[in-house]
Ligand code: PEP
């Protein structure tokens with residue numbers, strides 16, 4: 001069964017559109033189960049009907065003709081009860097619904113299963129047999145498994161508009177005037193042109209793409225081909241001494257395959273038919289690979305793998321060539337299944353207008369970066385039809401998590417108006433710039449900024465931030481092909497410390513792992529969130545840690561506003577070890593004649609283990625800072641990057657609020673200072689509660705700084721304390737959110 005299931009899913013993957021996909025499924029299921037016919041009904045929400053959308057066994061004219069009203073027929077029972085039905089005689093069932101074409105034979109045995117995606121029923125698959133008997137339990141289990149696997153793909157078709165198009169009788173749909181839904185990650189409206197980023201060097205991910213300028217495409221291809229030949233030749237020369245002649249021959253074979261009258265030429269011919277170089281490469285490589293794969297001889301089969309690996313290499317060269325030749329339009333909307341911080345960094349200053357990505361969620365690092373840049377972002381968009389979006393005009397609504405493709409003129413006008421209203425609103429907050437973050441009854445809170453993953457210190461200084469509450473030092477390590485030297489780091493840190501002096505700057509030591517990867521320091525783990533992250537990595541690599549600490553200390557000479565903070569602390573011993581290394585670097589630098597002061601030391605509270613050790617940790621440092629992005633993910637067991645569970649990532653979850661309250665009380669009991677630097681610090685519903693708990697500092701990205709200040713200046717601390725006492729007795733984030741909204745923002 002597993003092999004059959006895999007085969008069907010594989011065929012489904014290569015179906016050109018939803019119509020053919022469903023047809024593939026019904027044909028395969030009918031054969032596997034040996035049924036009289038197999039049908040798929042999709043649910044039309046608007047008309048509240050189950051529409052026959054694919055059949056194998058019935059007259060094909062019944063497709064789109066048979067429309068069973070909701071509440072009628074066995075199909076409705078399956079959908080509404082959300083469970084399969086397996087009965088020996090459908091015809092005698094009181095709820096049998098018999099709208100069929102004339103002349104169609106009705107069968108007795110009936111088995112149907114719902115297609116459900118995230119609690120939403122999308123449709124039903126049903127098989128029938130002539131005999132009056134139930135289907136085997138195994139068939140039933142098979143159908144349920146298949147439905148569960150198919151649901152995601154069908155849901156994607158729903159997001160992209162193909163599902164509705166099919167219900168309206170169109171087998172293919174051009175992507176225009178459609179709405180995509182995702183997670184609203186960065187507020188704001190962007191209107192611009194899509195630039196699609198494809199995954200690097202993955203032949204399977206290359207879409208069908210046609211081109212207009214064949215000559216330009218050929219030129220790019222020739223350049224990529226030359227680079228690829230050079231790379232292989234250099235590799236061969238380098239390995240010539242160490243590899244036996246037989247292995248070396250493989251490189252010669254690669255080189256000759258790339259020769260003009262071999263693969264290279266076939267790709268050229270394909271490009272001349274008007275398809276992109278990447279699509280041409282994929283087609284040629286796949287054809288050759290299949291040719292070898294069907295051979296009986298194991299040696300020859302292996303050659304198929306060689307062709308593929310050569311294709312991947314050539315694709316990488318091609319992508320690199322196209323990346324450097326890529327022109328970003330004035331209002332670029334980056335679109336991709338996965339967008340990385342590096343992709344953002346590629347866009348020239350001032351051109352990035354919006355971000356849309358299939359993966360990611362509110363607190364993914366790409367969302368944090370987009371927020372720092374004030375670029376509206378919708379992430380976790382299911383069924384993003386990326387291949388069809390390139391160069392299209394898009395509207396990104398980061399407030400509601402919607403994306404409009406080729407929208408109507410009226411909708412566009414509406415969004416232009418909304419965009420200019422938002423800009424006005426921001427400008428209206430500027431008068432708060434020099435006023436303190438103080439409640440109506442005189443309670444002061446320090447407001448600082450988070451900096452990195454790009455250094456946007458200009459806007460933070462203009463907003464008169466009271467310092468840097470979190471500098472994500474990863475910025476110094478990104479976009480390179482090796483670790484930065486001590487001097488390279490010193491220059492970056494010095495700029496930041498100088499810009500803010502005498503205001504304090506909290507520099508976090510390198511926090512890689514999880515969803516932050518360095519290309520030159522690969523970490524392969526099954527479960528990265530629970531793996532080698534943050535301080536764990538740097539304590540295992542004191543040579544990397546010490547270089548960073550030395551660079552920070554040297555950068556602080558004469559300024560004395562440096563604070564150093566450790567990420568992902570889960571044991572007291574990590575702080576002890578890190579402090580020993582800092583003391584060592586400090587003493588060395590003093591001996592080298594530098595006039596520096598010992599920095600203030602802090603630890604982040606980001607994991608439950610640290611929560612319950614707050615007091616012991618606080619005793620070892622000068623200050624603590626809550627990294628709520630990670631703390632929420634670990635407390636609630638909800639991956640901060642996973643769109644599937646995004647609705648469960650709740651910063652107002654009672655468990656989160658109780659933990660934060662406890663952390664503040666324990667820190668105060670140890671007589672230390674405490675800040676919060678996760679995204680929660682700029683959540684308007686959380687701000688009154690954080691103030692009431694007693695956080696000394698909120699650190700937010702600069703785009704939200706004045707908004708947070710405005711919230712603080714509009715509340716009374718005694719009222720916030722009453723609200724805190726009330727919410728700590730409540731059971732759900734929803735109840736808490738409604739209460740805060742009503743108390744402070746209505
Ligand atoms: C956090 O986890 O809240 C935090 C500030 O660190 P990062 O988002 O960089 O993991």
Ligand code: MG
Nearest residue numbers: 606627629630
């Ligand atoms: Mg963190």
